[in-house]
Amino acid sequence: GSCVNWPSTLEELLASEPTTQYAVGGIFVAATLLLMLLKQQWNAWHMTYHLKLWFEHVTQYVPLVDVDMTELESRDANPVEPSANVSIVDPKKPGFIQCFDPSTKQYLGQVKAMTGEDVHELCVKAKEAQQKWCQTSFAQRRQVLRTIQKYLVYHIRDICRVSSRDSGKPMVDALLGEVMTTAEKIRCIVQWGELWLQPSYRPTGPLMMHKTAHVEYVPLGIVSPIAPWNYPFHNFFNHIISGIMAGNAVVGKVSEHTSWSSQYYTRIIQQALIVHGHDPNLCQTVTGFGEAGAALVQEPLVDKIIFTGSPQIGKKVMEGASKSLKPVILELGGKDAMIIQETCQVKDVVPWILRGCFQNCGQNCVGVERVLVYESILEKLTEALVPRVKNLRQGIPLSECCGSGKVADVDCGSMVMGAQVDHVQKLVDDAVSKGAKVLVGGVKPKSENGKGQFYPPTILSGVTPEMDIFNTEVFGPVLTLVKVPNDSDEECLKLVNQSSFGLGGSVYCGKAHQGRALKLGRQIQSGMLCVNDFGSNYLVQALPFGGVKDSGFGRFAGPEGLKALCLERSILIDTFPALAQTTIPPPLDYPIDPVRGMGFAQGIIHLMYNDEIGGKIKAIVDLIRYG
Numbered sequence: 001g002s003c004v005n006w007p008s009t010l011e012e013l014l015a016s017e018p019t020t021q022y023a024v025g026g027i028f029v030a031a032t033l034l035l036m037l038l039k040q041q042w043n044a045w046h047m048t049y050h051l052k053l054w055f056e057h058v059t060q061y062v063p064l065v066d067v068d069m070t071e072l073e074s075r076d077a078n079p080v081e082p083s084a085n086v087s088i089v090d091p092k093k094p095g096f097i098q099c100f101d102p103s104t105k106q107y108l109g110q111v112k113a114m115t116g117e118d119v120h121e122l123c124v125k126a127k128e129a130q131q132k133w134c135q136t137s138f139a140q141r142r143q144v145l146r147t148i149q150k151y152l153v154y155h156i157r158d159i160c161r162v163s164s165r166d167s168g169k170p171m172v173d174a175l176l177g178e179v180m181t182t183a184e185k186i187r188c189i190v191q192w193g194e195l196w197l198q199p200s201y202r203p204t205g206p207l208m209m210h211k212t213a214h215v216e217y218v219p220l221g222i223v224s225p226i227a228p229w230n231y232p233f234h235n236f237f238n239h240i241i242s243g244i245m246a247g248n249a250v251v252g253k254v255s256e257h258t259s260w261s262s263q264y265y266t267r268i269i270q271q272a273l274i275v276h277g278h279d280p281n282l283c284q285t286v287t288g289f290g291e292a293g294a295a296l297v298q299e300p301l302v303d304k305i306i307f308t309g310s311p312q313i314g315k316k317v318m319e320g321a322s323k324s325l326k327p328v329i330l331e332l333g334g335k336d337a338m339i340i341q342e343t344c345q346v347k348d349v350v351p352w353i354l355r356g357c358f359q360n361c362g363q364n365c366v367g368v369e370r371v372l373v374y375e376s377i378l379e380k381l382t383e384a385l386v387p388r389v390k391n392l393r394q395g396i397p398l399s400e401c402c403g404s405g406k407v408a409d410v411d412c413g414s415m416v417m418g419a420q421v422d423h424v425q426k427l428v429d430d431a432v433s434k435g436a437k438v439l440v441g442g443v444k445p446k447s448e449n450g451k452g453q454f455y456p457p458t459i460l461s462g463v464t465p466e467m468d469i470f471n472t473e474v475f476g477p478v479l480t481l482v483k484v485p486n487d488s489d490e491e492c493l494k495l496v497n498q499s500s501f502g503l504g505g506s507v508y509c510g511k512a513h514q515g516r517a518l519k520l521g522r523q524i525q526s527g528m529l530c531v532n533d534f535g536s537n538y539l540v541q542a543l544p545f546g547g548v549k550d551s552g553f554g555r556f557a558g559p560e561g562l563k564a565l566c567l568e569r570s571i572l573i574d575t576f577p578a579l580a581q582t583t584i585p586p587p588l589d590y591p592i593d594p595v596r597g598m599g600f601a602q603g604i605i606h607l608m609y610n611d612e613i614g615g616k617i618k619a620i621v622d623l624i625r626y627g
Contacts, residue, residue, distance in 0.1 A: 049195055056139060062146045064154060065271040072108060073162050073264050076398045080106045082451045086418065088256055097287060099260035103168040103396045103414035103452040111259045114288040116295035122284040123251055123301040126222055129279035130249035134219045138194035140276070141245050147272040148237070149186045152179060163233045164397045166261035168414030168452065171397060173360050178233040181538060185234075185241050188541035189562070193245040196559040197566065204572075206608050210580040212573050217566035219247030220303040224296050226317065228308045229255035229416045230363040230475075236265045239306055239565075240283055242556065246565040251302065253286040253293050257416050262287060297321050304328070304565065308365070310473075311550045329554030329564060331546055333473050334503025335369045337496045337524070338534065341517060342374040342487045343510030346381050352508065353479065354388060356534045358457055361412050362477040363420075366504045366528070366535055369473060370463070370480050372495055374487040382439070382481060385459060389440045389479065392457045412477055414452040421455045424476035427469040428458060431480075436462045436469075441477075465498050473501065489520050497525050503547035504528035504537070525549060587626055599626035 007016050007024070072078060082105040090098050099108040112118070152159065160174035169177070199214040223243045227235035236254060243250040254262040262285050270280035286292050297305055297320040306329045307317045314332040321328045338356055340349055356368030373381055394412040415421050425444050432438060441458030455476055463470055463480040470480070484492045496505065502525045509517035514531055521529045527547035528537055537543050544555035555561050574581050587593070587600035603622035606615050 046195060050191075053142075053191065056142070060139075060143060062143070062150050063275050064150055065147060065268075065275050067151065067155075067264070067267045067271050069158065069264060072165070074158065076161060078104070078106050078165070078398075083107050086453075097256050097259050097289070099166070101165050101168065101398075101452075102416050102418075103398075103454075105451050105453075108165065108260045111263065111287045113256075114286055114292045114295075116291065118288075119251075119286055119292055119295040119299060120301070122286060123222060123299050125281040126249035126251050126284050127301050129282040130219070130221060130247075132279065133244070133249065133282050134247040136247070136278075138197075138245075140278075141247075142190050142193075143276055144244065144272050144278065145186050145190050145241060147275060148241075148268065149183060149190070151268055151272070152183055152186075159233055161398065162261045162264050163231070164413070166232050166258045167229065167416050169360050169397060170410045170413050173413070174233070177231050177360055177364075181231075182234045182237050182241075184539050185238060185541050185557070189241050189245050192542065192559075193242075193562060196562050197246065199571075207604075208572070208582075210575055210582070212575045214571050216569050216571055217246070217563055218569050220565060220567055222249045222251055222302050223304045223306065223565050224299075224302045225250070225252040225306040226293055226296065226308070227252060227254050228365075229257040230360060230365070232258040232261045233265060235308070236262060236285075237269070239556065240269060242562050243565055244282065246562055248303075248565055249282050249284075251284040251286060251296065253288070253296055256287070256289050259287045293317075294320060297326070298323065300324065302326065306554075306556060307331070309333070311552075314552060329546070329556060330552030331365065331503075331554075331556070332550060332552040333365055333475070333501065334367075334526075334547060334551050335471065335473055335499040335501040336366055336504045336506070336526070337370040337372050337499075338368040339484075339492060339496070339505070339507040339517075339520070340371065340373045340377065340381060341507065341509045341513065341520075342376045343513045343516075344377065344508050345510070346377060346384050349381070349508050350384050350388060352506075352534050353385065354392075356506075357479040358389075358392060358412055358477050359535075361415055361455070363416060363475050364535075366538065367475070368479075368506075368534065370470065370482055370496075370499075372482045372484050372492055374484045374492070376487050378481070378483055382459075382461060385479065385481075386439050389457050389459050394454060394456060396452060412457055414454050415476065416453075418453045420476060421453055424455050424474055424478060427472060427474055428460065428478065431460055431463060431467040431469045434467050435464070436460045436467060465495065471499060489516070493520060493523050497523075500550040501547070502526045502549040503551035504530070506530040506532075506534045508532055527551065527555075585627065596626045603627075 083100065086100045086105045088098050093110065095113050096110040097113050098110050100106065101108060156175065156179055159179055160171045163174040163178045164171055197217045199216045202213045204211045204213045223239065225239035239252060240250045266285045269283045273280045273282055286296055296302060297317055304327050305317060305321055307314055308331045311332045314330045318328055318330065338353060353371055392411045393409060395410045397410050397413045421444055428442050439459040439461055441456035444455055458478045460478060461481040463482050482495060505524045505526045507517040507521045509532065517531050521531060525548060530537055538545065541557050544558040544560040546552065546555040555564060585600065587596045599622055603619045603626060606619035610616055610619065
């Protein structure tokens with residue numbers, strides 16, 4: 001073999017054969033393009049940013065904070081006898097919320113029912129703390145979030161126990177719906193939050209080509225979530241995580257039905273702030289009834305409200321906020337449909353239907369409220385569902401709390417509110433009176449499963465749009481089967497979109513039919529969609545969460561949700577101030593000569609926006625003439 005002697009100097013290259021020069025030139029061009037491509041990909045993958053985070057993770061110590069727990073918070077057993085009256089209001093104890101375990105009716109204690117003055121005092125403290133917090137670096141904010149995450153990981157059972165005791169859910173449901181979702185939210189915000197809040201640079205256009213334009217994301221001040229009762233731990237931390245990452249203080253109101261657990265959760269966030277030298281007043285918890293919520297909405301120090309609840313209360317929140325033009329995000333529940341197309345394998349979809357309808361006893365914002373089954377597989381699917389639902393075990397999640405000494409063996413827990421049990425029964429009774437059939441459950445136990453607030457896992461078949469349960473949010477353990485006639489996608493779409501809600505939805509199909517399912521799903525009037533999955537989009541915290549129609553507006557989670565907690569400020573500066581700045585041309589300076597001013601301004605417009613060459617040439621002439 002021969003060896004090619006490549007030129008080692010520019011002189012040798014110029015004196016070499018043309019073929020050698022072409023080869024060297026080609027190699028140089030290829031190497032340049034490769035380096036450009038690598039640089040582009042490096043930037044696209046945000047490698048510098050992630051290397052910085054990696055270095056931060058391996059070099060910064062994350063402490064495991066010590067959070068005090070009461071006796072009821074720290075053990076499963078509860079020696080207190082069940083109460084006959086579980087009203088959260090006791091006329092003999094005004095100014096307090098009475099707290100009970102909904103699965104046992106055991107008394108847990110009381111928390112303060114705050115007044116408007118109490119709410120204002122909390123906001124004053126939070127505002128003062130936020131003035132310093134907004135000056136912290138993203139690295140400092142990540143340290144606080146990572147400290148919360150570390151505590152969460154090492155205290156899973158404690159967190160699940162407290163949530164279970166306050167809301168009646170099984171421990172596994174608490175782990176999945178409370179702990180896992182919160183841990184993923186923290187991981188996502190820690191990894192991506194700073195990047196999402198970096199200034200966003202925008203094109204300037206020909207008129208302002210000498211300028212640099214960008215949007216910066218500035219902390220609002222105080223954001224105030226008003227949380228529901230279905231997932232007390234996650235609902236407590238959800239907006240705290242985003243809020244403090246964006247540089248805000250968070251003054252949040254918890255539901256009066258799950259206020260007991262908020263005391264423990266408040267101590268967690270306070271300790272995470274204290275251990276890093278920050279003011280624990282940055283995050284405040286409001287407990288109380290409607291008066292406290294209304295005071296928070298109307299509080300002048302609060303800059304934004306994030307409300308999760310019913311459309312009826314959401315409208316009142318919006319009305320209250322409108323008096324001071326305070327922005328709101330409203331997540332107002334849903335009537336999500338799970339569509340089962342005829343291409344599905346029944347054995348594959350049954351577990352998803354059960355999880356969608358019965359997780360947390362059906363008390364989920366994105367729970368499956370309607371199961372629309374294509375006609376040709378409805379009978380087979382129904383036969384598969386009935387025994388599975390009959391075998392669901394319902395009972396007290398923390399069985400040791402009643403002295404049984406046994407670990408709870410429960411699939412479904414209790415309802416958080418006794419009134420919700422009656423609401424579910426009313427919807428079931430209406431459906432039966434209009435032709436629906438109860439295949440499993442459907443009747444509230446007279447003994448209420450011994451002590452607590454229970455409604456049995458239920459299957460209703462033959463549900464139609466004329467029934468209240470087809471249109472009204474159930475928020476309970478009811479699987480409603482709706483037939484899609486003739487396996488028709490068009491008929492299915494009509495049924496789905498009859499609802500006034502539009503939060504989420506899912507379509508299940510055979511593995512080879514995802515395109516058809518996606519085509520159908522994209523026509524559903526909803527803010528979110530899953531294909532061959534349910535609820536998993538909430539574990540992708542980079543996606544925004546929210547709906548349309550009566551499900552509300554605005555988004556939380558994802559970059560959209562994080563930026564929604566900021567003031568979007570537009571900035572325009574000179575790129576090279578020493579070389580080029582905007583000036584007012586003499587023809588447009590006061591006093592203006594109308595003929596000269598109009599001629600010059602028209603010349604600018606034609607030069608910049610006229611597509612014809614002739615028009616641009618004439619514009620240049622006019623600019624010279626009138627300038």
